[in-house]
Amino acid sequence: MTVSGIALLSGVLGIVLVTKAIHGYIRKTNKLTGLVVKNEQLMLLMAQWMENKRKNKRIESFFEKNGFETIAIYGMSYLGECLYEELKGSESVRVDYAIDKNPVNTTDLRICNPDGDLDEVDAIVVTAVYYFDEIADVLWEKVDCPIVSLEDVIRSI
Numbered sequence: 001m002t003v004s005g006i007a008l009l010s011g012v013l014g015i016v017l018v019t020k021a022i023h024g025y026i027r028k029t030n031k032l033t034g035l036v037v038k039n040e041q042l043m044l045l046m047a048q049w050m051e052n053k054r055k056n057k058r059i060e061s062f063f064e065k066n067g068f069e070t071i072a073i074y075g076m077s078y079l080g081e082c083l084y085e086e087l088k089g090s091e092s093v094r095v096d097y098a099i100d101k102n103p104v105n106t107t108d109l110r111i112c113n114p115d116g117d118l119d120e121v122d123a124i125v126v127t128a129v130y131y132f133d134e135i136a137d138v139l140w141e142k143v144d145c146p147i148v149s150l151e152d153v154i155r156s157i
Contacts (some may be wrong), residue, residue: 018022018059019110031090037130038130040081040142041128041129041130041151042079042130044067045079045129045150045151045154047081048154048155049154052157053156056155057143057157059083059086059087059153059154059157060087060090060092060093061093061157062124062153062156062157063093063122063153064092064093066123066146067095067122068122068123068146069092069093069094069122070093070094070096070121070122071093071094071121071122071123071124071125072094072095072096072097072098072099072112072118072119072121072123072124072125073086073095073097073098073099073109073124073125074098074099074100074114074124074125074126074127074128074136074139074147075098075099075100075126075127075128076098076100076104076106076107076109076111076127077092077127077128079098079127079128079129079150080098080100080104080127081107081148083095083125083127084098084107084109086091091136095109096110096119096121097109097110097111097119097121098110098112098114099111099112099113099114099118099124099125100112100113100114114135114138114139114142116144118139120132120143120144120145121143121145122145123145123146123147123148124139124144124145124147124148125147125148125149125150125153126147126148126149127150129150129151132149132151133144135147136149
């Protein structure tokens, strides 16, 4: 191989390595940006929830207004547990079960895998609000009930 061939090969290899490094940096930056957006969305949602509570706005009013007597909660992380605790003593809304891919059950609520059979309820509330669209697309193929985001519930009361 000639010196110019080696130089050309080295240049191409350099470009490939730099391009891979740039793509890796972009992927990491996009992932971090998504995490920041997700956390900001959750913080604003919790702030609105607390403001509603301060004004004595009951979360049950959303379900009562829409005729939802039985619900399932999708996502039993912090927001899911908060929603369950808020509705636990309700006389007008009953949480029948929860849906979660990676359940860590800290409640007395039955948790179902989203890939399994899901009992009929009046509505499913998705607490993983950042991923609502993807989750709703999967659930709509399995159930015949409204699927609502916790964000919509909180903002509408």
